[in-house]
Amino acid sequence: MKQVVQNYKSGELALLDVPEPACKPGGVLVRTLYSLISTGTELMKVSEASKSLLGKAKARPDQVAKVMQSVATNGLAATYRKVTSKLDSYTPLGYSLCGVVTAVGEGVTDVSVGSLVACAGNEHALHAELNWVPKNLYAPVPAALAPQHAAFGTVGSIAMQGVRRGEPQLGDVALVIGLGLIGQLVVQLLVASGVTVIGVDPDPVRCELAESVGASLCAAPGSDTVANAVASLTNGFGVDQVYLAAGGASNQPVELAAKLARDRGTVVDIGKCSLNLPWNAYYEKELDVRFSRSYGPGRYDPSYELEGRDYPIGYVRWTERRNLECFLDLAARGRIDVAPLITHIARFDDAVETYRSLNDGELKAVAVLFDYPSDEAPDLSVPAGNVETGGPQTARMGLSHEDATENTSEPPTANGNVEIGGPQNTRMGLSHGHDSADASPAPAVNGSVENGGPRGVRMGLSLGDDSLDASAETASGGNVENGGPQGARMGLSYGDGSGAGFAGAGFDGSVEIGGSPGVRMGLSFGDGASGAFVRRGSVGSVESGGPREARVGLSSGGGGRSGLTGQGVAVRKSTVRVGFIGAGNYASSMLLPHLAENQQVDLHHVVTTSALSGANAKRKFGFRHASTDLDDLLDDDSIDAVFVVTRHSSHAALTDRALRAGKAVFVEKPLALSEAELAAVRATIDETGNDRLQVGFNRRFAPLLNETRRQFGRRVGPASVRYLVNAGRLDGGSWYTQSAEGTRFAGEGGHFIDTVSWLLADDPVTVYATATPGHADLQVLLTYADGSTATVTYTTTGSAQFQKETIDFTADGKVLRFDDFTRGAVFGRKKWVSSRLPKARDKGQAAELREFVEAIASGGPMPVSFESLAATTRATLAVETSLNTGAPVHVREHAP
Numbered sequence: 075m076k077q078v079v080q081n082y083k084s085g086e087l088a089l090l091d092v093p094e095p096a097c098k099p100g101g102v103l104v105r106t107l108y109s110l111i112s113t114g115t116e117l118m119k120v121s122e123a124s125k126s127l128l129g130k131a132k133a134r135p136d137q138v139a140k141v142m143q144s145v146a147t148n149g150l151a152a153t154y155r156k157v158t159s160k161l162d163s164y165t166p167l168g169y170s171l172c173g174v175v176t177a178v179g180e181g182v183t184d185v186s187v188g189s190l191v192a193c194a195g196n197e198h199a200l201h202a203e204l205n206w207v208p209k210n211l212y213a214p215v216p217a218a219l220a221p222q223h224a225a226f227g228t229v230g231s232i233a234m235q236g237v238r239r240g241e242p243q244l245g246d247v248a249l250v251i252g253l254g255l256i257g258q259l260v261v262q263l264l265v266a267s268g269v270t271v272i273g274v275d276p277d278p279v280r281c282e283l284a285e286s287v288g289a290s291l292c293a294a295p296g297s298d299t300v301a302n303a304v305a306s307l308t309n310g311f312g313v314d315q316v317y318l319a320a321g322g323a324s325n326q327p328v329e330l331a332a333k334l335a336r337d338r339g340t341v342v343d344i345g346k347c348s349l350n351l352p353w354n355a356y357y358e359k360e361l362d363v364r365f366s367r368s369y370g371p372g373r374y375d376p377s378y379e380l381e382g383r384d385y386p387i388g389y390v391r392w393t394e395r396r397n398l399e400c401f402l403d404l405a406a407r408g409r410i411d412v413a414p415l416i417t418h419i420a421r422f423d424d425a426v427e428t429y430r431s432l433n434d435g436e437l438k439a440v441a442v443l444f445d446y447p448s449d450e451a452p453d454l455s456v457p458a459g460n461v462e463t464g465g466p467q468t469a470r471m472g473l474s475h476e477d478a479t480e481n482t483s484e485p486p487t488a489n490g491n492v493e494i495g496g497p498q499n500t501r502m503g504l505s506h507g508h509d510s511a512d513a514s515p516a517p518a519v520n521g522s523v524e525n526g527g528p529r530g531v532r533m534g535l536s537l538g539d540d541s542l543d544a545s546a547e548t549a550s551g552g553n554v555e556n557g558g559p560q561g562a563r564m565g566l567s568y569g570d571g572s573g574a575g576f577a578g579a580g581f582d583g584s585v586e587i588g589g590s591p592g593v594r595m596g597l598s599f600g601d602g603a604s605g606a607f608v609r610r611g612s613v614g615s616v617e618s619g620g621p622r623e624a625r626v627g628l629s630s631g632g633g634g635r636s637g638l639t640g641q642g643v644a645v646r647k648s649t650v651r652v653g654f655i656g657a658g659n660y661a662s663s664m665l666l667p668h669l670a671e672n673q674q675v676d677l678h679h680v681v682t683t684s685a686l687s688g689a690n691a692k693r694k695f696g697f698r699h700a701s702t703d704l705d706d707l708l709d710d711d712s713i714d715a716v717f718v719v720t721r722h723s724s725h726a727a728l729t730d731r732a733l734r735a736g737k738a739v740f741v742e743k744p745l746a747l748s749e750a751e752l753a754a755v756r757a758t759i760d761e762t763g764n765d766r767l768q769v770g771f772n773r774r775f776a777p778l779l780n781e782t783r784r785q786f787g788r789r790v791g792p793a794s795v796r797y798l799v800n801a802g803r804l805d806g807g808s809w810y811t812q813s814a815e816g817t818r819f820a821g822e823g824g825h826f827i828d829t830v831s832w833l834l835a836d837d838p839v840t841v842y843a844t845a846t847p848g849h850a851d852l853q854v855l856l857t858y859a860d861g862s863t864a865t866v867t868y869t870t871t872g873s874a875q876f877q878k879e880t881i882d883f884t885a886d887g888k889v890l891r892f893d894d895f896t897r898g899a900v901f902g903r904k905k906w907v908s909s910r911l912p913k914a915r916d917k918g919q920a921a922e923l924r925e926f927v928e929a930i931a932s933g934g935p936m937p938v939s940f941e942s943l944a945a946t947t948r949a950t951l952a953v954e955t956s957l958n959t960g961a962p963v964h965v966r967e968h969a970p
Contacts, residue, residue, distance in 0.1 A: 077202035078425045079164035079686060080120060087120070087426045090164060092689040094204050096702040097177035100382045101208040102185060104193055108225040109171035109201050109422075111442040113432065114254050114321055114345065116167055120433050163662075163690045167429075168201035170194060170228030172221045173446075181382070182209055190215040192227030192402055194369055194394065195379070197684070199228060201425060201444060209382045210372060213398045216406035222419070222443055223405055226259075226412045228369060230401035231394060233259035233319075236344035236366040237267070238392060240315040244268040249304065249313040249334055251327045252320030252345055253280040253292065255441050258415055260317050260344070261289050266409045272303050272313070274330065283440065287414060295330055304334050312336030318343045325350045332356055342366055369394035376812060415441040422446045647674075647714065647931045653707045653737075654680040655728055656719035657691035660742070665719065668920045670695045674927055679707045704728075708735040715740060715766075715930050722815045726751035729767070730758045738766035738930050740923075743824045745769045745947045747816040752947050759940060768926050768936050769943045771828035775918030775925065778908060782898030783833065785906045786883070786890045792861035793834060793885035797826050800872040800879070817954055819852055819868055824950040826879075828942075830856060830864040833883055837945035838864075841952040842962040846871075854953055859966075 079090045097103040111117075175189040185191060191212040193199035198207045215224040233256050242248060246269045250257050253275035264271045265288035273284040273292035281292035290307070293299040304313055316331040318341065325348045331341045332355035340362045343349065351363070371385060372378035372394040378385065385393050392400070404410040417439035420428040425444060431437035652669065654661065657680050669675045679699040682688040688700035707713065708731060716732040718725055718741040726746040732739045733755070746752040759765045773779065801818070804810055810818055831837055838856040845852045854866040862885075877894035884890075888902035895915040900906040925937040945966065952963040 075203040075685070076422070077200060077686060077689075078167050078429075079689075080167060081162065082165055083162045085120075087429050088164070089423065089425050090686075090689055092202070092685040093701040093703075095206040095685050096683075097179050098206060098683070099180035100182065100380075101179045101198075101206050102175045102182055102191070102212065103177035103179075104171075104173040104191060104205050104207050104212070105176045106171050106173040106201075106203055106205065106444075106446045107221045108173075108419075108446065109168050109199070109444045110225045110229060111168070111201075111428070111432070111444070112170065112229060112255065113439055113442065114256060115169075117429075117432055118321060118346070120167075120429055162694070164686055164693070166196070166200045166202070166686055169196040169199050170225060171199045171201075171205070172215060172224035172227070173205070176204070179206075184209070185212075185214055190221060190224070192224045192398060194228035194231065194398055201422075202685070203422075203446060208380055210378055210384065210393070210395045213395060213402055216402055219402060219406040222416070222445075223412050224402060225443060226405070226415075226441070227398050227402055229255060230259055230405070230410065230412075231369040231397040232256060232344070232366075233263055234397050234401055235368065235370040235392075235394075236260060236317055236319070236342055237263045238370070238397075239364050239366040240317060240340050240342045242267050242269045242315060246270070246314040247272070247304070247307050248315045248317060249274065249300075249331070250284075250289075250317045250319060251275075251295070251330060252318065252347075253277070253284045254319065254321075255415065256344055257317075257319035258284055258287065258440060259410070259412075260319055262287050262410050263404075264317075265289070266404065270307055272300060272307070274300055279438070280440065283414060287411060295326060301334065308336065312339060315340045315342060318347055319345045320347045321345045323348050328352070329355070332359065332361060335359060335361055338362065340364060370397040374807065376809070412441070416443060417441055419443045419445050646933070649676045650674050650927050650930045651676045651678045651712055651714045652717065653678055653710065653713040653715070654691070654697070654717045654719065655682075655704065655707065655732075656717075657682050657687050658719065661717070661719040662691065662694070664919050665717065665923065666691065666695045668923050669927075672924070672927055674931055678713055679710060681707045704731075708732060708737070711736075714738060715926075718742065721809060722747060722821050726755055730755055733758050733764045733767065734762060736762075736764060738768075738926075738936075740768045740770065740926055742770040744816070744821055744950065745824075745943060746951070747820055749948070749951060752944060752951070756940075756944065765940045766930070766936060767940055767943065768922075768929075768938060769824070769947075770919075770922070771825060771938070771943070771946065772918040772922045773825055773829040774832040775921040775937075776895055777916055777918070777921065778895055778898050779829075779892060779918070782890060782892055782900065782908065785898070785900045786888060789885050791886050792858075792863075793883060794862070795830050795833060795864035795884075796882040797830055797864065797866045798880045799826055799866065799868045800876050801868060801870050802872065802874055802878075803870050817849070818870075819953055820950060823854070823866070823868065823953060824946050826866045826868070827854075827856065827949050828946040829881075830866065831942070831946060831949075833881075834858055834860075834862050834864070836860065836862070837942060837966060838949045839966045840962045840964055841949050841956055843953045843956040845957055849957065852953065852957075856949065 075092060075094050076089050077092050078087070079092075080087050095103065170193075172190065172192050175185050175187055175191055178185065178187060191207070192215055193205060193207045193212045195207065195211045198205055198211050213227065215221070236256070237260060240248070242264060244267070248264050248269050249272050250260050250264070251274045253261070253273050257273070257275070258280070261271050261273060261284050271284075271289045273281060273289045274295050275281055275284070275292065276294050278294075281294075284292045291299065291303045293303075312335050314336060316335050316339065318327050318331065320327045327347050328341070328349055328351055332352055335341060337359050338361070339359065342364045344366045349363075355361075356363070367373055370392055371390045377383045378393070384395075387396075401410065405412060418428075418437060420442060422444045428437070428442060428444075432439060432442065652675055654666070654677070657666070666677070669677060677695055677697045679701070680688050680691045680695075680697045681701055681704050682691070683702065685702055688697075688702065691697055692700040701707070707716070715738040716735075718728045718732065718739065720728060720742075722744055725741050725744060726748075729739050729741045729745065746755060755767075759767070801822075804818070809815060810821060815821060827838070836858045839859055840857045842855045843852055850871050851869040852867070854868065856864040856866070858864070877896075879892075879894050881892040882889065883892075888900060891899045891901070895917055898908040922937065928934070929936050948965045952965050956963045
């Protein structure tokens with residue numbers, strides 16, 4: 075689908091192709107009919123993005139402060155990666171639209187497919203062809219209201235919330251400063267409430283428009299006309315409310331408000347203007363200054379907006395959804411008329427040019443709508459010589475025979491090829507082609523058959539001369555790959571192997587057959603005369619195996635190249651194909667840059683909940699595919715490893731699914747938030763035999779910490795360890811604070827327990843924890859079988875000026891001191907101090923990723939055993955148990 079985006083670093087605007095969003099529980103999928111450009115908020119954002127880095131810094135001093143804090147905490151290099159990654163990303167535009175529901179998520183009962191809805195939210199009502207919208211951010215459109223008028227719903231709610239904050243009464247006189255889109259709607263809402271309205275704006279056209287929709291008088295801010303009108307209408311007392319709907323750096327609006335407001339009047343700030351209040355003027359009149367926050371109560375509250383928890387009407391009469399519903403009702407009954415505000419309706423395909431015209435001032439407008447193309451009939455045609463038939467609930471069958479002498483590059487299938495299958499049914503394919511052309515399609519190519527279904531039997535047969543140069547993602551000339559993670563895989567291939575090629579799964583003269591729960595068996599005959607480079611097996615080679623069953627390999631060939639012959643072990647992979655679930659700030663700044671630089675890694679597929687996040691990851695890191703479909707990634711047999719980099723509450727379930735799909739898994743900490751989740755992961759490993767798992771406990775891989783440990787040398791007696799973590803406070807709105815994500819220590823405490831256990835080369839036996847009131851600061855005491863003890867002090871009340879992590883390790887007459895990944899020292903008979911400060915705080919992510927990739931490529935053991943990962947997780951979870959019971963918790967299995 076298409077979506078309007080902007081690169082905040084360069085200011086570039088684009089109409090980008092992005093993956094379609096998935097329909098999740100608690101919301102609906104909406105096909106957009108009309109979306110409204112906020113000519114104030116959006117153009118301010120567009121203008122800000124076009125500024126230099128210095129200009130951006132001046133415009134957002136709040137963000138500069140956050141950057142400086144990050145430098146102090148995480149170091150310059152890590153902060154630079156994080157900031158540049160965020161800046162050099164496409165960001166969405168838009169937050170007000172009307173569309174048709176195309177899918178309904180679980181738990182939604184108030185609308186159905188085909189319902190017309192108005193939608194709100196700068197993450198959910200975007201300028202995009204499809205949006206997923208949670209249930210508290212949409213409202214059904216009354217039958218009497220046209221879709222293009224319903225698209226004003228969100229902006230109307232902003233104006234309505236501003237009016238509610240002013241608490242107008244019948245007979246009041248109000249002043250509206252700024253007659254842009256919001257100001258025009260404020261005027262109409264006040265008039266509908268029985269208020270006399272005076273407007274102020276330097277643009278005479280806007281003044282005339284406001285008067286045409288109900289304002290008594292409007293004029294420029296420096297005009298005596300406004301002051302005279304206020305005096306006349308209020309008997310010289312001044313207006314009851316002033317609504318600031320203006321933007322910009324001028325302080326004139328707040329000064330004018332003080333001049334024209336009555337004693338103890340109300341000033342409501344709706345827009346974003348300078349608020350350098352003249353103290354004397356505001357003090358002498360004791361003016362009540364109020365802010366209006368967006369669409370109303372519920373805004374910026376994840377439990378309301380994302381989880382769908384409504385506020386009781388007896389306590390909160392007007393929430394953002396109820397404001398939206400009210401505005402739509404007023405517009406449907408003609409009490410509010412948005413038609414005069416529509417200056418221009420642009421085709422969605424012309425979005426970039428429309429923004430340019432608005433930003434350059436060529437298009438003078440109050441309100442601009444995008445009109446989206448209606449659905450067209452699907453194209454049911456297929457390429458020449460190809461047949462694909464079927465559907466998700468029916469069998470698919472295809473047959474093709476053609477002498478295909480043309481150069482073809484077709485994404486789904488190509489000449490002389492058949493792809494047949496259905497996810498719940500048997501797939502069967504047959505292909506025979508001479509194929510003398512140069513063909514390079516993505517999934518399958520000439521003389522090849524790929525057929526299969528994730529829950530069905532796959533069977534393929536291919537016979538071809540295949541003397542061409544072929545480069546295919548999945549299969550190549552004279553090759554068959556077939557299989558399914560829950561079904562038998564069987565393949566047979568015979569080819570003379572005379573062509574040079576590269577294949578994703580197998581190559582000429584090669585067979586790979588297997589299934590994760592079943593026996594894999596391979597048979598290959600080839601002369602091995604050509605150079606072939608394959609991901610899973612090579613010419614004259616067989617790789618076959620399952621995590622819980624026997625692996626069998628047979629090979630007969632001329633031995634023209636090195637390979638596995640007669641060995642029942644895995645062939646080294648030249649390329650590790652990776653899938654990513656999640657591509658947020660941490661993944662984009664700390665993981666993906668390292669993987670993108672690794673020549674062994676093929677970043678194949680990224681899945682995100684936000685379509686734009688996936689598109690950004692694809693653009694920046696070179697993923698071949700981006701989508702919102704998790705099943706598509708997990709069902710892809712070509713993917714070797716899956717990274718789970720999502721919010722904490724989803725880690726265990728996603729890890730479980732990926733392991734069951736036969737993937738190696740790298741999951742960011744924590745592995746689990748409860749004993750039940752950990753037990754479920756262990757049960758999956760026991761059931762499937764797939765223990766190819768790594769948790770992102772990266773500190774044990776930090777180069778400087780490893781060097782410091784080496785300098786300390788071998789330990790003989792028990793050790794005493796003290797680990798101080800100066801974690802700092804979180805912003806109140808951080809997702810870390812949400813109850814569903816577990817405690818903060820459960821989320822990141824595993825880092826520190828794992829590091830201590832690595833230093834001691836053992837797992838904890840008991841855990842005892844105490845805390846200050848409110849659990850702001852924790853003391854965690856760990857004991858080990860050899861008598862060693864460790865104390866992890868986790869504090870959120872310290873100074874941001876102090877280093878974040880320090881370690882003191884004492885044993886055998888020696889002391890190891892480690893300061894925040896910048897300096898290491900060992901004190902003993904001889905003193906050792908790290909030679910210089912490193913260029914950056916290297917906390918081990920790069921080394922951990924290298925070892926994980928190498929383990930997959932070589933078939934060797936994971937960098938850290940599952941038992942160690944599980945022990946760290948149990949100990950981390952035990953902290954909360956100990957806090958609740960006031961007693962030590964035994965965490966080692968079979969501990970006394």
